[in-house]
């Protein structure tokens with residue numbers, strides 16, 4: 001995608017990644033893609049802010065070369081050392097040997113560790129500024145949004161915040177980079193939530209601190225390093241991130257995530273009856289087969305919805321493994337205070353429920369109800385499952 005001027009003499013350059021199948025080697029993005037946004041500011045001094053993953057380097061450097069000679073780059077601001085923003089740093093350094101890298105002290109240590117880069121460095125701390133001529137850059141230390149070295153860079157005259165991972169999202173850019181030109185903002189909001197839960201939710205306290213720190217800053221455009229540039233409504237993505245940070249302390253939205261697994265279809269039969277019971281009480285229930293769905297897609301529902309219904313057979317004395325995995329992942333990410341119900345089929349002495357209770361105990365999921373059934377479904381057990389679903393929905397609505 002050709003460079004885009006976002007403000008006079010300030011440009012988006014970046015890589016639109018539609019070929020990586022797993023972000024961080026873990027989270028599926030083959031359908032959605034992701035962008036690595038980088039920015040060039042031309043002034044008496046030329047600066048580039050954040051880079052890209054080491055891919056499509058000809059395109060990336062070609063975009064920059066349309067704006068400025070690579071040799072003329074004076075400063076490279078590294079907000080965050082993760083390789084999705086620094087992969088091309090060594091190549092760029094070869095091409096711009098006089099360039100000074102601007103970063104936090106912690107980032108300098110990481111750049112040495114990952115790339116052996118240590119010369120031409122300018123270390124900046126919270127509140128420091130760097131004059132480019134007409135424009136000045138200001139740096140805000142925002143540790144753990146997403147790594148310990150992370151900072152954000154602010155350009156006060158146009159109010160542009162280069163927030164790196166903060167306020168970012170999955171989703172390759174679809175012909176425009178701006179919120180107000182985008183015809184499907186819902187896609188980016190959905191993918192920002194999935195990105196938030198997958199990548200930064202673990203650091204939500206730090207994200208909240210960063211948002212507080214920015215409260216008095218006159219931000220008029222949010223330019224993250226993944227996803228849309230929010231220029232019409234920068235407050236929209238800040239509000240969303242704030243809301244998402246706050247979920248673990250709230251009861252969650254009045255709706256249900258139903259996560260199930262089944263080897264031979266018995267638990268699945270109960271699942272359909274349970275879902276009928278819940279839906280019959282007017283609650284939305286999102287159903288996932290844990291063995292066939294990546295946790296990346298289930299976690300946003302677990303993050304935001306009040307009710308969790310787990311359907312799992314007993315497997316080797318424990319919870320059916322794919323269900324165990326997603327619940328454990330939710331616990332690690334910090335999904336808290338959920339209302340939980342569990343059902344499933346077992347063969348001899350069971351154990352799935354006991355295992356689930358142990359997993360969620362530290363994160364205060366409240367077990368409201370359970371229904372473990374020996375063997376297969378019959379009309380009586382199906383009726384029990386439907387009643388179980390209805391009871392859970394009623395409890396949620398009352399609570």
Ligand SMILES: Cc1cc2nc3c(=O)[nH]c(=O)nc-3n(C[C@H](O)[C@H](O)[C@H](O)COP(=O)(O)O)c2cc1C
Nearest residue numbers: 262263264265266267313316317346347348349350
């Ligand atoms: C590999 C395997 C391990 C199992 N381990 C246990 C177990 O430890 N305890 C138990 O009560 N049932 C165990 N079962 C029996 C299942 O829980 C039982 O067949 C159940 O009805 C399966 O439900 P599903 O049709 O939803 O897969 C096991 C079944 C399989 C295939």
Ligand SMILES: [Fe+2]
Nearest residue numbers: 080082146165
């Ligand atoms: Fe990151």
Ligand SMILES: [Fe+2]
Nearest residue numbers: 082084085165
């Ligand atoms: Fe990133």
